[in-house]
Amino acid sequence: MAALHHLVLPPRLLSGHGPPPVLRFSRRPRPLLHLLPRAAAAATRASAAAATAVSAPSDAALQNFRRWLSSQGADTGSVAPAVVPEGLGLVAARDLPRGEVVAEVPKKLWLDADAVAASDLGRVCGSAGDLRPWVSVSLLILREAARGGDSLWAPYLAILPRQTDSTIFWSEEELLEIQGTQLLSTTTGVKEYVQSEFDNVEAEIINANKDLFPGTITFDDFLWAFGVLRSRVFPELRGDKLALIPFADLINHNGDITSKESCWEIKGKGFLGRDTVFSLRTPMEVKSGEQIYVQYDLDKSNAELALDYGFTEENSSRDSYTLTLEISESDPFYEDKLDIAELNGMGETAYFDVVLGESLPSQMITYLRLLCLGGTDAFLLEALFRNKVWEHLELPVSRDNEESICQVIQNACKSALAAYHTTIEEDEELLEREDLQSRQQIAIEVRVGEKKVLEQINDIFKEREQELDDLEYYQERRLKDLGFIGDNGDIIFWES
Ligand SMILES: C[S@@+](CC[C@H](N)C(=O)[O-])C[C@H]1O[C@@H](n2cnc3c(N)ncnc32)[C@H](O)[C@@H]1O
Numbered sequence: 001m002a003a004l005h006h007l008v009l010p011p012r013l014l015s016g017h018g019p020p021p022v023l024r025f026s027r028r029p030r031p032l033l034h035l036l037p038r039a040a041a042a043a044t045r046a047s048a049a050a051a052t053a054v055s056a057p058s059d060a061a062l063q064n065f066r067r068w069l070s071s072q073g074a075d076t077g078s079v080a081p082a083v084v085p086e087g088l089g090l091v092a093a094r095d096l097p098r099g100e101v102v103a104e105v106p107k108k109l110w111l112d113a114d115a116v117a118a119s120d121l122g123r124v125c126g127s128a129g130d131l132r133p134w135v136s137v138s139l140l141i142l143r144e145a146a147r148g149g150d151s152l153w154a155p156y157l158a159i160l161p162r163q164t165d166s167t168i169f170w171s172e173e174e175l176l177e178i179q180g181t182q183l184l185s186t187t188t189g190v191k192e193y194v195q196s197e198f199d200n201v202e203a204e205i206i207n208a209n210k211d212l213f214p215g216t217i218t219f220d221d222f223l224w225a226f227g228v229l230r231s232r233v234f235p236e237l238r239g240d241k242l243a244l245i246p247f248a249d250l251i252n253h254n255g256d257i258t259s260k261e262s263c264w265e266i267k268g269k270g271f272l273g274r275d276t277v278f279s280l281r282t283p284m285e286v287k288s289g290e291q292i293y294v295q296y297d298l299d300k301s302n303a304e305l306a307l308d309y310g311f312t313e314e315n316s317s318r319d320s321y322t323l324t325l326e327i328s329e330s331d332p333f334y335e336d337k338l339d340i341a342e343l344n345g346m347g348e349t350a351y352f353d354v355v356l357g358e359s360l361p362s363q364m365i366t367y368l369r370l371l372c373l374g375g376t377d378a379f380l381l382e383a384l385f386r387n388k389v390w391e392h393l394e395l396p397v398s399r400d401n402e403e404s405i406c407q408v409i410q411n412a413c414k415s416a417l418a419a420y421h422t423t424i425e426e427d428e429e430l431l432e433r434e435d436l437q438s439r440q441q442i443a444i445e446v447r448v449g450e451k452k453v454l455e456q457i458n459d460i461f462k463e464r465e466q467e468l469d470d471l472e473y474y475q476e477r478r479l480k481d482l483g484f485i486g487d488n489g490d491i492i493f494w495e496s
Contacts, residue, residue: 074246090250142225263294343386402473
């Protein structure tokens with residue numbers, strides 16, 4: 001999934017020769033999205049963080065789920081699933097100290113690769129070759145849903161939300177609110193990716209096994225299963241370990257929890273520890289009747305939270321913008337630059353996440369200097385300098401090179417900023433409104449955050465441009481090293 005995130009991130013700066021590298025927008029044409037059913041009528045937000053597209057299941061469905069959990073041997077003694085502002089959540093049945101185990105879910109209830117293999121899907125998924133784990137678990141979810149009451153997981157499937165506020169479920173009209181953002185590009189890229197996986201499994205598995213999928217499975221169904229996994233799987237359980245853990249997945253996120261300690265473990269239980277369970281602990285002390293929360297991911301930006309879970313946080317460290325820098329194949333020094341980048345652990349393309357209020361990522365300026373290197377500075381690219389060049393690039397190389405970086409970045413920021421349909425001021429005014437629906441709030445928070453980061457980047461390079469005359473460049477450093485420049489900056493002549 002990490003790779004996915006980087007598929008489509010404008011703006012993209014390409015190196016080149018002669019004039020400074022130009023900005024190429026890799027923004028795709030406006031996406032043609034399937035019109036998805038609208039979310040259940042969004043209620044007023046209980047808090048800035050509360051998602052509202054999640055319609056609560058009926059009391060009967062919730063009761064049935066609780067009965068199912070205990071009949072299947074899940075240990076849920078200290079918490080109960082309940083309706084909360086975020087949809088469903090886990091509420092403490094008694095006072096719980098920090099670190100207390102609140103749920104233990106036996107492996108037989110997990111939806112994972114083993115469950116796929118053990119099901120009637122096992123043979124078809126196995127023979128379909130390299131199905132990605134999320135694809136086969138998505139198919140399992142859809143297969144089990146198709147079995148209705150006969151499925152082991154029926155009571156669990158009945159309480160899953162039909163959609164969240166994740167941008168993958170937004171209508172075309174709603175997506176207009178994030179016009180110009182990186183979030184829109186990423187959302188479009190993710191949906192295209194899911195669509196292409198769906199096209200494959202539809203042809204190879206769904207249509208070829210009508211006994212397993214007697215009804216129609218649409219792209220929207222597949223997207224729903226993808227969204228379920230994306231929003232409910234504990235981050236460390238992705239990839240081959242991907243597992244959807246019923247009941248434990250009802251835990252909601254609270255941004256106030258900042259501990260990096262894991263709140264769950266997989267352990268053996270019962271006779272000789274033979275029964276594997278997923279054990280969830282509360283990361284905070286909780287009073288009886290209060291909701292138990294965890295921190296989903298401290299490192300996710302608001303755009304990632306919006307895409308994965310359908311909420312954002314009012315926290316500037318979640319405001320981020322990813323700059324994509326790339327050595328252009330048309331750069332006359334392409335081979336040399338690529339070689340230097342690779343020797344220093346980087347590649348043809350580099351991604352730099354710039355966070356609001358934080359300094360620029362390390363290596364960004366160095367990589368930019370490499371990208372903009374040309375003209376009379378090109379001697380640094382010669383093989384002779386290969387082992388030292390990165391060190392040289394860590395400091396200003398020449399006025400031309402530094403100026404080129406400043407201009408290229410400022411132009412990129414300006415052009416990215418021009419693509420948004422509102423200004424920061426307009427967005428901040430909109431955020432004051434009481435009647436915002438959850439998706440509008442998410443859209444505004446993401447776009448205002450991206451714009452603030454772009455302005456921050458622009459200001460850094462604007463300021464730097466004013467200081468170009470005060471910087472010390474390669475030639476000056478070199479002359480100093482050779483003893484040709486005195487401490488007061490004068491050139492020392494042999495004659496004097
Ligand atoms: C792992 S599930 C948690 C259970 C979920 N609330 C439910 O009703 O099934 C994650 C989803 O819960 C909601 N959620 C969790 N924490 C939230 C928060 N702090 N604010 C808003 N929505 C939240 C989002 O819809 C998210 O996609």
